[in-house]
Amino acid sequence: MTGCTIIEAGRTEARELYKVMIGLIGPRPIGWISTISQSGIHNLAPFSFFNMLSMNPCLIGFCPSLKQDPSKKDSLRNVEETKCFVHNVVTSDLIIPMHQSSANYDFETNEFEKVGLTAALSRFVEAPRVAEAAVNIECKLMDIVSLGTKAGNTQLVVGEVLAIHINREGILDDKSHVNAPALALVGRLGRLNYCEQGRIFELPPAEV
Ligand SMILES: Cc1cc2nc3c(=O)[nH]c(=O)nc-3n(C[C@H](O)[C@H](O)[C@H](O)COP(=O)(O)O)c2cc1C
Numbered sequence: 001m002t003g004c005t006i007i008e009a010g011r012t013e014a015r016e017l018y019k020v021m022i023g024l025i026g027p028r029p030i031g032w033i034s035t036i037s038q039s040g041i042h043n044l045a046p047f048s049f050f051n052m053l054s055m056n057p058c059l060i061g062f063c064p065s066l067k068q069d070p071s072k073k074d075s076l077r078n079v080e081e082t083k084c085f086v087h088n089v090v091t092s093d094l095i096i097p098m099h100q101s102s103a104n105y106d107f108e109t110n111e112f113e114k115v116g117l118t119a120a121l122s123r124f125v126e127a128p129r130v131a132e133a134a135v136n137i138e139c140k141l142m143d144i145v146s147l148g149t150k151a152g153n154t155q156l157v158v159g160e161v162l163a164i165h166i167n168r169e170g171i172l173d174d175k176s177h178v179n180a181p182a183l184a185l186v187g188r189l190g191r192l193n194y195c196e197q198g199r200i201f202e203l204p205p206a207e208v
């Protein structure tokens with residue numbers, strides 16, 4: 001394609017717009033969200049519409065969309081029922097189970113068992129942690145903001161961070177800086193693409 005293309009959102013199918021946007025907004029961090037139902041079933045699923053939302057209070061959020069029926073995904077149902085979730089940081093060694101946990105398992109299925117991971121107890125919340133993850137972040141539900149009630153519409157789930165578990169040596173130094181190469185974060189791009197950490201560089205703070 002030559003020249004300039006302008007995509008007008010109002011004249012574009014939602015699906016087409018989505019495909020373009022997920023290729024342009026990235027790499028996106030992947031929220032790997034573990035939850036528990038009221039009846040005690042463990043659930044695990046990745047969400048790349050995910051980010052840190054606020055520093056103080058310390059908030060993170062993820063965005064499950066409504067299904068085609070338009071019922072709620074299991075993660076959203078669980079968070080509504082038990083008011084908590086855990087984000088398990090996705091690193092290069094866990095790409096395969098993270099991806100497998102996105103399969104559309106029944107509500108009754110324990111997804112930790114399905115993908116071969118171990119559920120560890122959390123300190124403050126009922127939701128389990130992925131024991132194999134380098135880092136787990138425990139959150140209590142702060143708010144669910146509905147961005148629509150039709151199929152595909154997003155529900156923004158906001159959680160307040162209660163505890164951060166650093167499970168491996170060499171990730172955090174004594175000045176609370178994270179060692180990025182040691183952590184090896186994974187990001188989500190468009191299509192079926194992911195990225196692993198590439199070149200890391202430093203810049204001093206900008207001055208006027
Ligand atoms: C890397 C990755 C990122 C995803 N991001 C989202 C997302 O942001 N929102 C969403 O609704 N689904 C997302 N999905 C799909 C969900 O993981 C999938 O629907 C999953 O089955 C939901 O699980 P649950 O029903 O147990 O909550 C993503 C899948 C993958 C592999």
